[in-house]
Each structure stands twice: as structure tokens, then as C-alpha cells.
Amino acid sequence: xxxxxxDNHTIEVEEGTTILQAARMIGGIVVPxxxxxxxxxxxxxxxCRTCLVKVAQGSARDPRPLPKLxxxxxxxxxxxxxxxxxxSQEVIETRKAIVEFLLINHPLDCxxxxxAGECDLQDLSYDNGKEESRFEEAKRSFRVIDIxxxxxxxxxxxxxxxxxxxxxxxxxxxxSHGILYxxxxxxxxxxxxxxxxxxxxxxxxDVCPVGALTDKTFRFKxxxxxxxxxxxxRSCSKCSGKVxxxxxxxxxxxxxxxxDQFGEVEEFICNECRFEKKELSDWxxxxxxxxxxxxxxxxxxxxxxxKPSVILPLENRTVSLDExxxxxxxxxxx
Amino acid sequence: MLLNNHKVSLSGRSKIVSNxxxxxxxxxxxxxxxxxxxxxxxxxxxxxxxxxxxxxxxxIADIYRGKHVLKRDDEGRERCTAxxxxxxxxxxxxxxxxxxxxxxxxxxxxxxxxxxxxxxxxMLRCIFCGLCEEACPKEAIFLTNEMVLAxxxxxxxxxGKDVLVEPSDKRVDISIRQTPEVLSFKKDKNQTHxx
Ligand code: SF4
Ligand code: SF4
Ligand code: SF4
Ligand code: FES
Numbered sequence: 001x002x003x004x005x006x007d008n009h010t011i012e013v014e015e016g017t018t019i020l021q022a023a024r025m026i027g028g029i030v031v032p033x034x035x036x037x038x039x040x041x042x043x044x045x046x047x048c049r050t051c052l053v054k055v056a057q058g059s060a061r062d063p064r065p066l067p068k069l070x071x072x073x074x075x076x077x078x079x080x081x082x083x084x085x086x087x088s089q090e091v092i093e094t095r096k097a098i099v100e101f102l103l104i105n106h107p108l109d110c111x112x113x114x115x116a117g118e119c120d121l122q123d124l125s126y127d128n129g130k131e132e133s134r135f136e137e138a139k140r141s142f143r144v145i146d147i148x149x150x151x152x153x154x155x156x157x158x159x160x161x162x163x164x165x166x167x168x169x170x171x172x173x174x175x176s177h178g179i180l181y182x183x184x185x186x187x188x189x190x191x192x193x194x195x196x197x198x199x200x201x202x203x204x205x206d207v208c209p210v211g212a213l214t215d216k217t218f219r220f221k222x223x224x225x226x227x228x229x230x231x232x233x234r235s236c237s238k239c240s241g242k243v244x245x246x247x248x249x250x251x252x253x254x255x256x257x258x259x260d261q262f263g264e265v266e267e268f269i270c271n272e273c274r275f276e277k278k279e280l281s282d283w284x285x286x287x288x289x290x291x292x293x294x295x296x297x298x299x300x301x302x303x304x305x306x307k308p309s310v311i312l313p314l315e316n317r318t319v320s321l322d323e324x325x326x327x328x329x330x331x332x333x334x
Numbered sequence: 335m336l337l338n339n340h341k342v343s344l345s346g347r348s349k350i351v352s353n354x355x356x357x358x359x360x361x362x363x364x365x366x367x368x369x370x371x372x373x374x375x376x377x378x379x380x381x382x383x384x385x386x387x388x389x390x391x392x393x394i395a396d397i398y399r400g401k402h403v404l405k406r407d408d409e410g411r412e413r414c415t416a417x418x419x420x421x422x423x424x425x426x427x428x429x430x431x432x433x434x435x436x437x438x439x440x441x442x443x444x445x446x447x448x449x450x451x452x453x454x455x456x457m458l459r460c461i462f463c464g465l466c467e468e469a470c471p472k473e474a475i476f477l478t479n480e481m482v483l484a485x486x487x488x489x490x491x492x493x494g495k496d497v498l499v500e501p502s503d504k505r506v507d508i509s510i511r512q513t514p515e516v517l518s519f520k521k522d523k524n525q526t527h528x529x
Binding site: 116219220222296299 | 415416417418419421422433434435446447448471472
């Protein structure tokens with residue numbers, strides 16, 4: 001077991017854990033934001049640099065700091081490592097710059113974009129970004145293309161996190177899309193517009209942190225904050241059938257995987273559940289999902305909040321130490 | 335205890351009522367009636383509090399918040415992109431809309447690839463706070479100094495796009511409602527949406 005200290009919280013983790021995973025075990029505001037790392041996808045991470053942190057002490061044996069900020073999603077911890085995330089001014093400044101870089105070619109599409117309201121990039125720039133842009137040159141622009149009849153690709157909005165490529169690689173039997181070209185002009189694409197039709201290809205939509213890959217069956221149907229995310233399930237031969245049904249009244253507008261507090265799906269779901277089952281009768285509705293109060297999705301929902309367990313009588317308290325540290329751990333990040 | 339009730343008056347303005355007999359002058363009432371006429375006649379010569387509406391109208395502020403308008407841009411395309419932010423910000427939940435995708439041959443009608451095919455404001459719910467105007471990222475909705483008039487049926491107060499969108503030939507001037515900062519922002523060619 002390695003002992004590591006992140007923003008003055010010390011935790012013991014197993015060898016080989018990355019700094020980001022260790023921070024997620026601590027939870028709360030010490031967790032660095034991640035745009036490209038996805039714990040369920042092997043090899044992901046290391047692309048976007050939003051998770052940069054400062055290592056103030058390399059290890060107990062060699063207490064020198066690391067010379068540069070490191071990507072926490074790809075750096076394993078060492079015994080006695082001391083990491084600074086939000087306690088380091090350097091990290092905060094750098095993160096600001098990274099957001100500016102991510103937005104250099106990013107269009108101001110949010111009013112039109114179906115991802116708005118649940119977009120990691122919106123949250124990231126809201127938390128860390130600047131209000132104005134210093135970029136004066138023309139932004140790169142691409143045509144909108146359909147990859148398959150259910151998924152639409154807005155390359156303008158892509159931040160090249162590679163998550164969708166890993167998803168296609170690791171979840172489906174035949175990968176039919178990837179990254180073409182290099183540098184500034186690189187783009188996600190299928191070569192000569194092959195359809196992407198694997199059973200699990202729809203998960204690309206869920207893993208995409210921005211609105212580059214969107215669900216065509218939900219395109220412009222509604223804005224996410226007017227919908228109620230409900231836990232729903234059905235028995236499915238291909239996947240677990242556990243999904244989030246985005247509903248309004250008795251109507252199911254779209255189906256997504258269930259996302260946890262770090263914005264990652266708990267289980268990947270199949271295309272049949274995602275695209276074809278849009279009737280209320282297809283699903284068993286378990287009940288509303290918990291939504292972070294700060295999320296726009298909780299607007300106008302008037303849900304009754306649960307009494308925090310600390311004000312219950314002592315014998316009824318069920319709050320565990322983890323729960324206490326994370327606020328409430330069944331809140332999801334949306 | 336009861337007699338001392340006035341002492342615990344919370345406002346401190348209660349009066350003690352006495353039942354003493356009236357004097358002769360009070361009993362004949364005439365002086366009081368004449369004094370009353372005096373007050374009435376005095377009001378004939380005072381400035382009137384009422385005006386002759388609708389011939390005369392009270393002045394209203396330049397940025398009075400009345401009926402909404404959905405603006406078109408310089409080329410006559412509807413600005414609204416059905417982003418839903420106005421409906422989200424509306425404390426009275428007066429706004430509803432349905433979005434649609436612009437077709438190839440509709441580029442001269444709508445500014446963005448998405449537009450509101452239905453846009454309704456329930457004027458009975460609206461409290462004319464102007465938050466929708468503040469929220470709109472596309473400078474599409476503004477409140478104007480036109481009043482919302484009375485009507486006979488509740489359903490007539492649900493204003494649709496036919497009432498709200500400004501006619502191309504009768505544009506509504508809202509420049510007075512926009513601060514110089516907003517106006518200069520709109521001219522800034524560095525902003526993609528102005529190109
Ligand atoms: S991807 Fe996110 S930041 Fe980009 S336009 Fe869509 S909602 Fe806005
Ligand atoms: S003025 Fe206020 S109450 Fe009326 S529609 Fe706009 S936001 Fe809603
Ligand atoms: S009026 Fe403005 S805020 Fe409302 S939907 Fe249209 S663009 Fe969005
Ligand atoms: S999340 Fe670590 S570099 Fe992108």
C-alpha cells in the first residue's frame with residue numbers, strides 16, 4: 001500500500017493506482033477534472049491535459065518535486081507522494097490556459113447543441129475558464145456527417161479525447177472509425193463514411209464529453225433540463241438493460257447509460273435499448289435519479305430533498321465516512 | 335385590566351373613545367355639514383388625479399416591460415434558435431417551445447440550423463420581469479413598450495409566433511433597450527455569430 005497526500009488529504013492506495021484515481025477515492029473538490037480519461041476504457045487519458053497536477057514531493061525516498069506538472073490520469077502514485085491540485089496556484093493558472101486551448105477551435109454552439117446542460121466542456125469552462133476569447137483567427141470547420149443512421153458527428157465540437165475510438169475498439173467487434181490526419185486538421189471519421197452499426201456503438205455518444213457525437217433519434221427533440229432522468233430497466237439479451245430514461249410527462253425522449261458522479265456510465269448499454277425502445281411500455285421505471293443541485297437539470301423539478309442523515313436521531317444515522325466526505329455519494333454528476 | 339387595554343396598543347395610535355354628551359352646536363350638525371361642503375368644493379380646484387384615457391396616456395419609461403417581440407436579424411431571418419434558456423429562466427414558467435431542424439431551402443427564414451417551430455408565451459402567467467430577455471444568447475426576445483391588452487378568453491392570452499415574431503415589413507425598434515456594450519458586442523466581427 002502506498003501513502004499519498006493530495007491537497008492535504010492523505011489516503012492509502014494500492015500500487016499502480018493513478019493520482020486521479022486516488023483523488024477520486026478521496027472525492028469532493030480535490031478531484032481534478034478529466035475530459036479524456038475514462039476509467040472503463042483501457043489506455044484512455046493523457047490527451048487533454050485538464051487533469052494536470054503539481055507533484056510537490058515525488059516520493060518518501062526522493063522528496064524532490066517533479067519538474068513539470070503531470071497528467072494525473074496517467075501518473076501512478078509513489079509512496080509518500082505529495083500532490084497539489086487546487087492548492088497550487090500554478091495548477092489553477094495552467095488549467096485556465098488549457099481551457100482556453102480547448103476552446104480555441106470550439107464553436108459557440110451551445111444554444112443549438114444537444115449536449116448543452118450535461119456537457120463536460122461547459123462545466124469545465126464555467127469552473128475554470130475565462131469569460132472572453134482572445135482568439136481572432138477563423139476557427140476550423142467541418143461538415144456535419146452521419147455515421148450510421150443513429151449517430152451524428154459534429155466534428156467542429158470534437159476535442160479529440162479519443163474516448164469514442166477506444167469505445168469502438170474495446171466494445172465492438174469491428175472498429176470502423178478512428179482519427180484521420182494529424183495535428184490541427186485531425187478529425188474523427190469513418191473512412192469513406194462507412195456506417196457504424198455495431199451493437200454497442202451507441203456508447204460513443206455517452207462517452208463523448210462534448211456534443212460531437214450525438215443521438216440522432218433525440219436531435220433537437222428537447223433540451224435536457226426540461227426532461228426528468230429516471231432509472232429504468234428492461235430485460236435485454238445483449239446488455240444489462242439498466243438505463244436512464246429521460247422523460248417528460250409519460251413520454252420517453254431518450255435513453256442513455258446511467259452516469260456516475262464523475263460523468264462515466266456505470267454500464268455500457270446496447271443500441272437496441274438506446275435507440276429503439278422509446279415507449280413507456282418498454283421500460284420498468286424505478287424512480288427519479290438523484291441530480292446534483294448545482295446542475296441545470298435539477299431546475300424547475302421541485303423534487304423534495306431527502307433530509308440529510310446528520311439531522312436524523314443518532315440511532316438512525318447511516319452516513320458512512322465516505323458519504324460524509326463526498327457530500328452525498330449517490331448524487332450523480334450531470 | 336380591561337380598562338387599561340389601550341396601554342398595550344402595539345401601534346401606539348389607539349384613541350380613547352369617550353361617550354360624553356354633544357354640545358348644542360354639535361347637535362344641530364349644520365357646522366359639520368358646511369365644513370364637509372367646504373372640503374368637496376376645495377377638491378374642485380385641485381389638480382385632477384385622473385386622465386382621459388385613451389386620448390391622454392401616462393408617460394412610461396423607455397424600457398417599459400410590456401408585450402414580447404421575437405426579433406429577426408438584418409436579413410429578416412428569425413433569430414431564435416429554440417435553445418430554451420428563456421423558458422428555463424422564466425420564474426413564472428410562461429414560455430414553451432418546440433424546436434425543429436432547418437431545411438436546406440429555409441436558410442433565408444431562420445438564422446441557425448435549429449429554430450422554434452412553436453413558441454408560446456402565456457401572458458396570464460408572465461409577470462413581465464424581463465428575465466427571458468436577459469437570458470437570451472441570440473438577442474432574439476425583447477420586451478417592448480406595447481401593452482398586453484385585455485381579452486375575452488383565457489386561450490387568447492397564449493401568444494404564439496404569429497403574434498410574437500416581428501413582421502418583416504414592420505420592424506420593432508428595440509435599440510433603446512440595449513446597452514452600448516451589447517451593441518458593440520454585436521458589431522464585433524471577431525465573434526463568429528456576427529460573421
Ligand atoms: S459541446 Fe458543450 S461547449 Fe461545445 S457547443 Fe456543445 S454544449 Fe457547448
Ligand atoms: S417577462 Fe418574465 S415572466 Fe414574462 S415570460 Fe419573460 S421571463 Fe417569463
Ligand atoms: S428566444 Fe432566445 S433564449 Fe429563448 S429559445 Fe429563442 S434564442 Fe433561446
Ligand atoms: S484527463 Fe488526464 S489528460 Fe485528459
